[in-house]
Amino acid sequence: xxxxxxxxxxxxxxxxxxxxxVFAACAVVLCLSVVAIVGWxxxxxxxxxxxxxxxxxxxxxxxxxxxxxxxxxxxxxLAAVVGVFAAIAVADVRIFGSAAFGMRGALGLVGSVPxxxxxxxVAVAATAAGWRPTLTGAAVLLAVINMPLMTSLALSxxxxxxxxxxxxxxxxxxxxxxxxxxxxxxxxMSGLWGAVTIVATQIIGAAGAIAIIAGANVPNSTGAAPIYxxxxxxxxxxxxxxxxxxxxxxxxxxxxxxxxxxxxxxxRLRSGADxxxxxxxx
Amino acid sequence: MxxxxxxxxxxxxxxxAAAVVSIAPLVLIALVAATLAxxxxxxxxPADAAFWxxxxxxxxxLVGATMGTALGVGAALYAVEIASPGLRQTIxxxxxxxxxxxxxxxxxxxxxxxxxxxxxxNVGVTIAIASxxxxxxxxxxxxxxxxxxxxxxxxxxxxxAAAAGADPVSAATQAVLPAxxxxxxxxxxxxxxxxxxxxxxxxxxxxxxxxxxxxxGMAFLPGTLASALLQVGASTRSDALLGMAPAAxxxxxxxxxxxxxxxxxxxxxxxx
Numbered sequence: 001x002x003x004x005x006x007x008x009x010x011x012x013x014x015x016x017x018x019x020x021x022v023f024a025a026c027a028v029v030l031c032l033s034v035v036a037i038v039g040w041x042x043x044x045x046x047x048x049x050x051x052x053x054x055x056x057x058x059x060x061x062x063x064x065x066x067x068x069x070x071x072x073x074x075x076x077x078l079a080a081v082v083g084v085f086a087a088i089a090v091a092d093v094r095i096f097g098s099a100a101f102g103m104r105g106a107l108g109l110v111g112s113v114p115x116x117x118x119x120x121x122v123a124v125a126a127t128a129a130g131w132r133p134t135l136t137g138a139a140v141l142l143a144v145i146n147m148p149l150m151t152s153l154a155l156s157x158x159x160x161x162x163x164x165x166x167x168x169x170x171x172x173x174x175x176x177x178x179x180x181x182x183x184x185x186x187x188x189m190s191g192l193w194g195a196v197t198i199v200a201t202q203i204i205g206a207a208g209a210i211a212i213i214a215g216a217n218v219p220n221s222t223g224a225a226p227i228y229x230x231x232x233x234x235x236x237x238x239x240x241x242x243x244x245x246x247x248x249x250x251x252x253x254x255x256x257x258x259x260x261x262x263x264x265x266x267x268r269l270r271s272g273a274d275x276x277x278x279x280x281x282x
Numbered sequence: 283m284x285x286x287x288x289x290x291x292x293x294x295x296x297x298x299a300a301a302v303v304s305i306a307p308l309v310l311i312a313l314v315a316a317t318l319a320x321x322x323x324x325x326x327x328p329a330d331a332a333f334w335x336x337x338x339x340x341x342x343x344l345v346g347a348t349m350g351t352a353l354g355v356g357a358a359l360y361a362v363e364i365a366s367p368g369l370r371q372t373i374x375x376x377x378x379x380x381x382x383x384x385x386x387x388x389x390x391x392x393x394x395x396x397x398x399x400x401x402x403x404n405v406g407v408t409i410a411i412a413s414x415x416x417x418x419x420x421x422x423x424x425x426x427x428x429x430x431x432x433x434x435x436x437x438x439x440x441x442x443a444a445a446a447g448a449d450p451v452s453a454a455t456q457a458v459l460p461a462x463x464x465x466x467x468x469x470x471x472x473x474x475x476x477x478x479x480x481x482x483x484x485x486x487x488x489x490x491x492x493x494x495x496x497x498x499g500m501a502f503l504p505g506t507l508a509s510a511l512l513q514v515g516a517s518t519r520s521d522a523l524l525g526m527a528p529a530a531x532x533x534x535x536x537x538x539x540x541x542x543x544x545x546x547x548x549x550x551x552x553x554x
Contacts, residue, residue, distance in 0.1 A: 019451055019454070020360075020451040023359050023360035024360050024364070024365075026352070026353045026355075026360060026421075027360045027361055027373050029421075030353065030354075030373075030376070030377050030425065031372075031377065033418045034377070034379045035376070036391075037380070037383055037387065040394060041387065041390065081298075082302065083298075083302070085294055085295045086298040086302045086303075087299075088295045089295035089296050089299035090299050095292055095295060095296060096299065103299055106306070107302065108545075109538060109542075112472075112537060112538065113305070113479075113538070114475075114481070114508060114534075115479070116479060116481040116511050117309060117508075117511070117537070118305065120511045120530045121309045121313050121316070122312075123515050123519075124313070124316045124523060124524065124527060125316075132519075144305065145305075147302045148302055151302050175288050176292060177283060177287075177288045178288075201382075205384035208385070208481045208516075211515075212515035215516060216517075217516045218516070218518060218519055233384060233386050236387075237386050237389070237485075237486065240386060240486040240490070241397075241486060241489040243397045246398055250390055253384070253386055256387065261378075261382035264381070
């Protein structure tokens with residue numbers, strides 16, 4: 001047993017300062033990182049904030065915000081509905097039988113595939129088929145990319161501490177969908193809203209996937225149609241390597257971070273748990 | 283609910299689950315077909331370029347996973363096991379804010395360090411900046427995963443440690459940390475998979491370094507497999523896109539291998 005190595009109670013406990021210092025240093029590094037990153041973005045944004053707010057400036061963020069809203073409005077409901085239904089199927093062994101456990105394992109593997117690879121394979125297939133996706137197509141494909149995450153989060157919400165309730169409902173003769181509708185969903189609604197909000201942060205922060213699928217840097221690209229502006233994350237990604245307008249780019253990145261931070265906070269409040277999930281490509 | 287509607291909803295749920303699970307096989311099929319087409323058309327990237335991208339990916343993956351895991355686990359242990367409640371809330375809030383910074387935010391800051399400062403983007407500086415970015419990104423995820431793992435440990439462990447006379451630091455190092463070893467192994471593997479797939483921030487760093495290095499006539503790094511996929515995928519629809527398919531297939535194999543090895547080591551791998 002690990003605890004057997006501890007000092008017995010009759011000996012005075014000696015503090016081990018070195019591990020405490022090392023652990024504290026790790027925490028300090030992480031905390032200082034966020035202060036440095038947000039501070040840098042804020043200071044840089046001060047130099048270009050006015051440009052970022054100008055709707056007629058190419059570095060402006062208003063049109064990209066509109067494109068972000070467009071992509072999110074298309075992608076989020078699709079990812080949420082399919083994800084929740086998939087979770088319902090995987091959660092109940094009466095729907096998939098013994099294959100349900102295999103499906104859960106497969107979900108973990110699907111979720112571990114980097115978004116850049118999924119987006120790249122979509123771009124290759126679309127090019128081969130002669131299809132040039134616009135923001136609309138990119139939004140649908142972004143929904144597909146986020147379905148494994150939504151399914152996993154919804155599965156976690158639907159199955160957490162519900163085994164006895166399911167057992168009771170099944171013993172009373174409830175069908176799978178009756179159990180979901182009248183037993184599980186009323187308990188899980190806040191958690192599901194939290195999961196949807198987390199997926200929304202993924203969609204809002206997605207730069208690489210949309211850039212690849214819609215060909216953000218392809219010469220004469222029409223991928224930004226029908227909004228004719230790239231979502232904010234892609235807008236920042238495209239402009240990040242340029243010295244000109246760096247302040248406006250930093251302002252866009254800061255705005256994106258604040259937006260995601262607010263949504264993650266809302267998700268935590270709704271689910272009442274730590275629902276933090278990594279950002280796109282992280 | 284009528285039996286017909288019930289059957290319809292169950293069928294819809296089955297179709298949705300099958301669709302979600304089939305994403306990975308479809309990606310694999312698309313990449314294998316594209317790789318075969320690239321080999322047939324002889325448009326694959328040169329072997330030496332592929333080697334450097336692979337080496338860079340593995341290198342940044344190892345550094346990011348190892349240092350990021352150490353940093354994240356250490357910070358989480360301090361926040362959960364040692365810090366006072368007030369300090370714990372502050373650390374959680376700050377790391378939560380770090381967690382909210384999107385990949386492009388990390389990239390913009392790192393690119394700014396290269397572009398708007400007198401720093402010369404030689405290979406060493408580029409590696410250092412890219413390493414810092416990947417370490418901090420991974421550490422913020424590891425912090426959350428470790429906190430979850432810590433909350434899953436039985437309270438009895440801490441009670442027994444306290445009863446044995448251990449202070450919080452001794453309990454963290456001699457009771458909690460050993461009990462967490464398998465979780466940390468899983469977290470390392472998922473961090474490695476995460477670092478391998480990180481594209482957005484690293485692509486911005488390598489792109490900014492290349493722009494400034496070219497202006498100063500210096501050598502620059504080609505990037506990683508994932509950043510090169512993003513760079514090429516977003517900028518071309520020609521055969522060059524097809525030429526990157528083997529790299530994508532290799533990266534997919536590496537990522538899945540990392541996840542499978544992690545599962546074998548620990549039983550399951552936390553969501554990256």
